[in-house]
Amino acid sequence: MTLRQRLTHVAVAPNLVSYCLTMTEHQRYEVVSEFPGFELRRYEPHVLARVSVVGTFERAGSDAFRPLVSYLGGRNERAQKIAMTAPVLQESPVGRGSHDVSFVMPADASYEALPQPSDPSVTLEPHGVEWAAAARFSGRWTEQIFLEHASTLNDSVSAAGLTITGSARFARFDPPWTPWFLRHNEVVIPVMPPAGG
Template sequence: MTDRQPYRVVARHPGFELRRYPAHLVAEMQVEASFTRAPLEAFRPLAAYLGGANRARHPAGLTTPVMPEATGTEKIPMTVPVVQEEGERPGAYLVQFVMPANSTAATLPEPVDPRVRIREIPAQLAAAMRFSGRWTEQAFGQRATALGRAVTAARLQPTGAIRYARFDSPWKPWFLRRNEVVLPVVE
């Protein structure tokens, strides 16, 4: 079973949950592509990182007995969701794989692919709207607009970019997929 990113529900409002997310690490990649193509283009390099395309930070031991040398790769368990948000310029998206909750910057190996980077996301309060359905720009856009309006109606102030979260594989029937739009808000 795939681990899920931890959070704590702080309150429930009409149309969304207010959640507290702990600080966490992501492996991320910026992609210049359409909303629909971006996660497809980022998936292979990010999945390769999880699968062992990394430089394990385990130095060879200097004590006896001598152990066989590590292969230099380490597999990292998959965690959901896969997150997408708008990049720094139009037509660019940041696609992120959330790293396991017990990961630290010191324990995660360095990616081999220079396009993949590890970054810490600080703890934050965020509004989240859950829905099922297809992964289209229109479906996410409609929910993002509704979430923005609900957050404003609750007198909360957004503090960052909206994130689009996918929890299921593409093989899961679209009507059973768990998706979310998440918007960081001021404490």
């Protein structure tokens, strides 16, 4: 690690502690059905603040953190502070060669009401109602562990007769200093709503 990278980590650390300690609101959803190994959820409309980064899966979260937390801390058109919620999402769209890391905006904040980011690397994305399969697990934040759980969930979703509509994403609910065996992680795969859903 270079001196500049070390100084960057030191500068970001106080913000990391401050925001993670107040990360109490969770993304809202309804558990519609329970299947062996996963839940079928209906997520409420929401807004994501997203950054795309090139690099390893393991580095993506760290590289995207600074612009995202800076947006929440007031680096936006209104210098407005925004509460951090859980989870932090990470997705690696097929064929893109990059990783999308997103913060979920507070449930009461609409796209129109949120201030636009001052940093062009941060993008706000409104999302409507979303159906998804989700499985919880603990463990380290490595690509291998994520891919293993994503593969298992993919097989379980297919066995349940549900249709997958997008890439798997990794959801992290805890700050990085949480012991790996206590971490609340999830793998989430978007699906078509069942008939009558």
